[in-house]
Amino acid sequence: DYYSAGHKQVIVIAHGFFNSKNSVLLKKLAAGMLTDFDIILLDFRGHGKSEGLFYWTSKEYLDLNAVLEFAQAKYEKVGLIGFSLGAATSIIALAKNSNLAQSLIVVSGPTEFEKIDCKFWEINLENDIIYNLGEGAIGKGVRPGPFWLKKDKPINLAEKLSMPVCFIHGDKDWVIYPNHSRELFEKVKTKKQIRIINQGPHAEYLMRNHSQQMLEIIKNWFKDTLNQE
Numbered sequence: 646d647y648y649s650a651g652h653k654q655v656i657v658i659a660h661g662f663f664n665s666k667n668s669v670l671l672k673k674l675a676a677g678m679l680t681d682f683d684i685i686l687l688d689f690r691g692h693g694k695s696e697g698l699f700y701w702t703s704k705e706y707l708d709l710n711a712v713l714e715f716a717q718a719k720y721e722k723v724g725l726i727g728f729s730l731g732a733a734t735s736i737i738a739l740a741k742n743s744n745l746a747q748s749l750i751v752v753s754g755p756t757e758f759e760k761i762d763c764k765f766w767e768i769n770l771e772n773d774i775i776y777n778l779g780e781g782a783i784g785k786g787v788r789p790g791p792f793w794l795k796k797d798k799p800i801n802l803a804e805k806l807s808m809p810v811c812f813i814h815g816d817k818d819w820v821i822y823p824n825h826s827r828e829l830f831e832k833v834k835t836k837k838q839i840r841i842i843n844q845g846p847h848a849e850y851l852m853r854n855h856s857q858q859m860l861e862i863i864k865n866w867f868k869d870t871l872n873q874e
Contacts, residue, residue, distance in 0.1 A: 648675060648684040654722040654871050655683040657712055657746070661729030661753070661848045665693030667784030670852040671728075677860045682724070682867065687712045689731070691788040698790030702730055702758055702797070706738040713738065713745035722871040726750040726863065729821065729848040733758065733799045736829075740802035748870035750811045750863060753818055753848040756800035756825045767819035772850040803832035809870040811838045813862060815845025815855075838866065 646666050656678060658671055666672075666686035675684040689708050691699030699705070709725075716723045725746040727735030732754030739746055755761050768774070777785070803810075810833050814826040823841055830839045840862050845851050851859050 646675075646684075646686045648679055650679050650683055652681065652683045653720065654724065654867070655685060655716050655720045656724040656726060656867060657709075657716055658684065658686045659709060659725065659727040659731035659735050660686070660689065660692065661727075661731045662699075663692075663785055663787050664728070664731075664849055665784040665786070667693060668849060669780045669783050670849045671784075673856060674852050674860070674863075677856070678864060681864055683720070685712060685716055689734070691790060692786070693784065698788050700790045700794060701792045702733050702737065703794040705730075705734045706741065706797075709734055709738045710742065710745065717745065722747045724748040724750070724867045724871055726752065727754065728752045729754070730758075732848075736799040736802055736806065737797045739808065740797075740805040743805075743807040746808060748809050748811075748867055749806065750813060750866060751826065751829065752813045752851065753815065753821050754799060754812070754826060754829060755821045756828050757798035758796050760825070761820065762822045763820050769817070769819060769846050769850070772846045772853060776850075776853070800828060800832060803829045804834055806833055807835060809836040809866075811840070811862070811866045813840050813842065813851070813859070815842045815847060815851055817844055818847045820847040836870070
């Protein structure tokens with residue numbers, strides 16, 4: 646989905662596992678940012694309206710490459726924000742090709758796929774069960790492919806990132822603990838920032854009860870880093 650409001654800068658939003666560009670929370674994010682940036686949301690393979698199967702970050706960077714190349718051809722500056730496995734994919738894509746975006750935000754990103762915590766006994770009842778019985782179910786689903794293929798580890802690639810990077814993580818994230826962002830933050834060698842959201846849940850769910858705080862952090866980061874010459 647391409648939201649054009651005549652801005653010189655565009656932000657690409659990369660969803661997490663089991664989500665899509667039709668997620669209510671991601672559309673809320675897009676609407677909140679459209680006053681300052683044009684917006685592009687994509688469906689990774691195996692999600693939403695994209696074909697194929699989901700390869701658990703093994704191949705999804707190729708999808709992101711295609712969208713970022715489209716954005717680069719039309720805009721002076723491109724920002725990228727990725728959520729959860731979409732954040733891992735964002736790190737992988739930009740470590741392989743740093744020219745694809747000029748600024749990055751990593752939300753609830755894992756250091757590596759094999760170390761995702763996902764403690765089901767700590768599940769967030771309100772966000773992960775009650776909410777998903779209503780509007781939270783919109784845009785959800787996945788067509789999973791083989792999970793055993795070799796995957797690049799974001800923790801091994803973070804130091805290769807050449808653009809400014811902001812890490813955002815909820816301190817109550819039961820899927821990927823905040824220490825993942827802290828470890829990735831330490832590896833990054835460029836301009837960087839880390840924000841831990843008090844009482845914050847996982848990834849896209851941060852846009853529920855913390856939407857204003859999220860929008861402020863995201864907008865300020867991209868305004869600061871994309872306006873730099």
